[in-house]
Amino acid sequence: MNIAVYGWGQMGKLLCDTIDKSKNLNLTGIIDAFSSGKDHRIVETLENLSVVPDVLIDFSHYSNSEKILPWITAHNIPTLIATTGHSGEELEKIKKASQVVPILKATNTSLGINLITELLETLVSSLEDWDIELIEKHHNKKIDAPSGTAQSLLTKINNTLSSKRELIYGREGIAPRKKEEIGVHVVRGGSIVGEHSVIFAGEDEVIEIKHEAHSKMIFVNGALKGATWLYNQNPGFYTMKDIFN
Ligand SMILES: NC(=O)C1=CN([C@@H]2O[C@H](COP(=O)(O)OP(=O)(O)OC[C@H]3O[C@@H](n4cnc5c(N)ncnc54)[C@H](OP(=O)(O)O)[C@@H]3O)[C@@H](O)[C@H]2O)C=CC1
Numbered sequence: 001m002n003i004a005v006y007g008w009g010q011m012g013k014l015l016c017d018t019i020d021k022s023k024n025l026n027l028t029g030i031i032d033a034f035s036s037g038k039d040h041r042i043v044e045t046l047e048n049l050s051v052v053p054d055v056l057i058d059f060s061h062y063s064n065s066e067k068i069l070p071w072i073t074a075h076n077i078p079t080l081i082a083t084t085g086h087s088g089e090e091l092e093k094i095k096k097a098s099q100v101v102p103i104l105k106a107t108n109t110s111l112g113i114n115l116i117t118e119l120l121e122t123l124v125s126s127l128e129d130w131d132i133e134l135i136e137k138h139h140n141k142k143i144d145a146p147s148g149t150a151q152s153l154l155t156k157i158n159n160t161l162s163s164k165r166e167l168i169y170g171r172e173g174i175a176p177r178k179k180e181e182i183g184v185h186v187v188r189g190g191s192i193v194g195e196h197s198v199i200f201a202g203e204d205e206v207i208e209i210k211h212e213a214h215s216k217m218i219f220v221n222g223a224l225k226g227a228t229w230l231y232n233q234n235p236g237f238y239t240m241k242d243i244f245n
């Protein structure tokens with residue numbers, strides 16, 4: 001399978017190295033406007049690719065979706081969008097494009113996070129009246145907050161609750177906690193790969209569901225699994241749930 005990778009940052013480089021080491025996958029192009037000359041396969045724009053790939057994987061910057069969507073729909077290229085930070089409006093555009101081309105939109109490609117997401121449905125249904133708080137921690141180079149994963153977990157929680165709760169980002173000052181809220185807390189520092197905790201606090205008991213990423217390889221492995229799966233799909237909007245289930 002021929003793959004092109006958009007973005008040659010921390011994730012993009014690791015993904016490219018992994019594809020290069022694979023027997024079945026072939027890296028035919030890298031798109032990064034800021035890294036020309038650093039690898040002979042890097043081109044500045046999608047239009048400059050010498051080989052049209054079977055699949056595109058995007059680990060660049062959310063703003064590039066604007067350039068990616070017209071190109072993948074014109075060339076019918078199944079695409080994994082793994083970037084985070086999209087606005088609601090940008091997500092709608094991605095969904096619209098998925099009517100004509102298969103798109104896998106994944107805020108987190110690791111197996112563990114995707115298992116937790118499913119587990120949350122059971123926990124939230126059984127603990128409707130407990131307080132819920134979310135904490136996420138990432139490295140100091142991450143630009144978006146809360147993380148895409150945190151937002152996906154919060155959406156899952158709110159969609160499972162019988163009535164949606166308000167998201168309160170951090171707390172300061174004097175105000176009692178309301179029942180109808182979910183506290184969301186963001187930590188940025190050092191080289192933390194990624195941690196997500198959902199805390200359910202009841203009367204005299206607490207359940208904490210925590211996922212720790214210890215290496216970015218978990219995202220690379222999940223992304224390649226997802227991209228391989230996506231290659232054979234019909235147009236549609238897919239998530240990692242479709243791959244891991
Ligand atoms: N779905 C998942 O499982 C995961 C998703 N991610 C997401 O993937 C994305 C990339 O992560 P990561 O590799 O750590 O980030 P990096 O900042 O290391 O890499 C981003 C890459 O995109 C390039 N880029 C292209 N256009 C832009 C632009 N307009 N502004 C800034 N950079 C641009 C950067 O260029 P330059 O090097 O010149 O800055 C860089 O090569 C993020 O959105 C992150 O949240 C990350 C890990 C897992």
Ligand SMILES: O=C(O)C1=N[C@H](C(=O)O)C[C@H](O)C1
Nearest residue numbers: 084107108142147148149194
């Ligand atoms: O930027 C990162 O590093 C990560 N981003 C994704 C997110 O925003 O959830 C996934 C992972 O947590 C690492």
